[in-house]
Amino acid sequence: MLVGVPKEIKNHEYRVGLTPGAIREYVAAGHTAIVETNAGAGIGASDDVYRAAGADIVDTAEEVFARAEMVVKVKEPQPSEWVQLREGQILFTYLHLAPDPEQAKGLMASGVTAVAYETVTDATGGLPLLAPMSEVAGRLSIEAAGTALKAVSGGRGLLLGGVPGVQAARVVVLGGGVVGTHAARMAAGLGAEVTIIDRSIPRLRQLDELFHGRVRTRVSTIQSIEDEIAEADVVIGAVLVPGASAPKLVTRPMLGLMKPRAVLVDVAIDQGGCFETSHATTHADPTYEVDGIIHYCVANMPGAVPLTSSHALNNATLPYGLALAQDGVKAFDTNPGLKEGLNVQGGHIVNKVVADSLHFA
Numbered sequence: 001m002l003v004g005v006p007k008e009i010k011n012h013e014y015r016v017g018l019t020p021g022a023i024r025e026y027v028a029a030g031h032t033a034i035v036e037t038n039a040g041a042g043i044g045a046s047d048d049v050y051r052a053a054g055a056d057i058v059d060t061a062e063e064v065f066a067r068a069e070m071v072v073k074v075k076e077p078q079p080s081e082w083v084q085l086r087e088g089q090i091l092f093t094y095l096h097l098a099p100d101p102e103q104a105k106g107l108m109a110s111g112v113t114a115v116a117y118e119t120v121t122d123a124t125g126g127l128p129l130l131a132p133m134s135e136v137a138g139r140l141s142i143e144a145a146g147t148a149l150k151a152v153s154g155g156r157g158l159l160l161g162g163v164p165g166v167q168a169a170r171v172v173v174l175g176g177g178v179v180g181t182h183a184a185r186m187a188a189g190l191g192a193e194v195t196i197i198d199r200s201i202p203r204l205r206q207l208d209e210l211f212h213g214r215v216r217t218r219v220s221t222i223q224s225i226e227d228e229i230a231e232a233d234v235v236i237g238a239v240l241v242p243g244a245s246a247p248k249l250v251t252r253p254m255l256g257l258m259k260p261r262a263v264l265v266d267v268a269i270d271q272g273g274c275f276e277t278s279h280a281t282t283h284a285d286p287t288y289e290v291d292g293i294i295h296y297c298v299a300n301m302p303g304a305v306p307l308t309s310s311h312a313l314n315n316a317t318l319p320y321g322l323a324l325a326q327d328g329v330k331a332f333d334t335n336p337g338l339k340e341g342l343n344v345q346g347g348h349i350v351n352k353v354v355a356d357s358l359h360f361a
């Protein structure tokens, strides 16, 4: 199959869909690869490095979209990219369609077969192609919160871990999955007081074991969320209902319970966000304030650390991408987890949870 990699064009997105190492694997398996010039600049991989890996370099994204039988990207296609996709072509990337009906309509109109990394499942029901970026974003969320808390960035002037004799920051993590666990590890490691709220009691039991009692756990209810955010300096939004728009766990009136200039980091923003007052921001202008509460809602957080993120993402996507390159759409027949990733086919939204969330099919 002819596999194509355009340069990412989302704001401050420095990751690349296929690393040179991944290209070598495709070529070794008998496929051909075209890569847009400078696509790997964000990870320090020059066109010559891609050529050495076996790719042909092309001058424009247009050529990649026009020629490739499968387009491999990182972020959801932007409007200028939707219009270049076509029937008979596979798109393999993050999509996050539930909160994004415009993109969904664009992909349906294109006729493309679109496979979303974030809804591919593994044998245990986990999300193997979301997990590596959730690990990165969870860890970054605490760095983002630490920056936003500093007086020099307009924050309350609080150090996450405090110092001996002074109260450390209180960090509340909504959702104890991959993002939440990695956020909790970072926050606890820095010395913050951490509470994880999840709706799954078995998950809270696992977290209690994992952290040896170093973090507090609470079941997710309106009351527990209100109690905890009232005491919080930082709230990390890390809930997910796979495929669906995120539940709005913190409403605007609840902001009134919080300390002035507390920080909300809504990692779940790519699924629409779990705070009612969230809207997507960019690395160029990551924060804004509502009712005195600082919001950080960057939808491509891992794009800021492309070296770590591109390699972690490629490690996970490679076997699935190779299966698609080898068998095309027939790969869905033999790989049920990959089929869960199928979001758009033949002009329809074919993932039920995504379709239900969008309210159109």
Ligand SMILES: NC(=O)C1=CN([C@@H]2O[C@H](COP(=O)(O)OP(=O)(O)OC[C@H]3O[C@@H](n4cnc5c(N)ncnc54)[C@H](O)[C@@H]3O)[C@@H](O)[C@H]2O)C=CC1
Residues within 6 Å of the ligand: 118, 127, 130, 131, 133, 134, 137, 174, 175, 176, 177, 178, 179, 180, 197, 198, 199, 200, 203, 220, 238, 239, 240, 241, 246, 247, 249, 266, 267, 268, 269, 270, 271, 298, 299, 300, 301, 302
């Ligand atoms: N902004 C960004 O750059 C990035 C965003 N993400 C997003 O972060 C979000 C979380 O991803 P993961 O941690 O991988 O998901 P996950 O599936 O590992 O964890 C989600 C957790 O939320 C819990 N949950 C669901 N509903 C809840 C509720 N009502 N109350 C409390 N807990 C609830 C689940 O029980 C689960 O433990 C996703 O939306 C993902 O797309 C991931 C990576 C990068």
Ligand SMILES: CC(=O)C(=O)O
Residues within 6 Å of the ligand: 094, 130, 133, 134, 270, 299, 300, 301, 302, 303
């Ligand atoms: C998962 C996701 O949205 C990202 O890595 O940007």
Ligand SMILES: [Mg+2]
Residues within 6 Å of the ligand: 270, 299, 300, 301
């Ligand atoms: Mg995202």
